[in-house]
Amino acid sequence: MRDKKRDELLEIYRLLRNRFGHRNWWPADSSFEVIIGAILTQNVAWNNASKAIDGLKRANMLEPLALNERAAEEIAPLIKPSRFYNMKAMKIKNFMDFYYREYGGDLSVMSAESPAVLRKKLLAVKGLGQETADCILLYACGMPIFVVDAYTKRILQRYGIFKKEPSYEEAQRYFTENLPRDIELYNDFHAQIVQLGNCVCKTRPLCGSCPIAAVNGSKCRFTITTVHRSE
Template identity: 50%
Template sequence: MTETLSLLEVYNILLNFQGPQHWWPGETQDEIIIGAILTQNVSWNNVVKALNNLHSAGIYTLKELDALSVEAIAPLIRSTLYYNQKALKLKTFTNFLRERYQFDLQQMFAEDLKTLRSEMLKLKGLGPETVDSILLYAGSKPVFVVDAYTIRLLTRLGFTDKKMNYSQWQEFITERIPQDVELYNDFHAQIVNLCKDICRNKPRCEICPLTLYCTYYQQNKENPVTSS
């Protein structure tokens, strides 16, 4: 049998094991937003290459990005895969920011959270994970980001075996932890870091700080799946 624990206990175990993550890895709100759009379906290392290319071209802000065409943006972000679609997504967001807020991010983030989130979700190509990453990490809004890593970890820990959509997962988590921007920020970052390095598709259970509590490990320990 696995020992049971709360979501806050999961967070504290990860924090003690990995230390504070200091997310998002961007120096400005503009860079965080650009990175959040570029990181869809690709590793962060590839996003860094694209950001460096943009910087080399003198592009640091969303306003500067808006001045470029989709065709000019695409080759600069080639490392992120699906770069033509992502160039269009970037332009969709910069158009929205220009038309609604005259590139004033402070004005945008001053909007009612529910209203702003609803508006952003209407933008073509921006799903809830990307929108919530922008709101949390660039806007310091209390929204918990749910991604494939989150679902993998919490399912393996046995919190639920229900098939849930994004909103249901988000509600499941936020009902069980305090509403706190710093907690939402670092908890998501802790999960991503663990799942990138340890709780992978082929998990390294032997070095995971959560093994004692892991339903997945208990079910597979007689024939564990470990990485080479």
């Protein structure tokens, strides 16, 4: 049974990659930028988070020491495009306090931590949820942790793998238990799912253009023959 699930997941990944190409995710100039980007992209489109990152760069504040020394009130105006910017400025400060307290502001030291231990510590930082913590673990620290988002849960349910929307843990376990433990695979597979959810498997899905609709006998319960032209 596990081999069947593995083969199905790998076939889904192959079809997604054939359609969308390698996603080269996470787009960033440094691993530290990935961390800040993971906080800024909470509950907002990546374009907004990217504009907020650019604001920090223009102010020469996308460096650990600079962010650690500045108050949340100084950070907030620079990240307005990310929405909820006052709250996110506090989340950044909460992370920076943790980063320097636990690891002296050294990403190599943080990345040498046990994945399970580091994940537990990150989740204890106020404002960091499971998705944000796992993005930091996978994309910044290079740890084999599969990231789950709303698109992932939606697609797993629609596709019939789960009868109802799975919890974060259920969705994550499905991938990690049935895929090779491969950082590069986890990285690009998550990015492919985001692209599918963003472009095809929307609230009103464009099923006629879905690259994975035919996998395993078209079992997706949303598969239809007419492509929706609007949301």
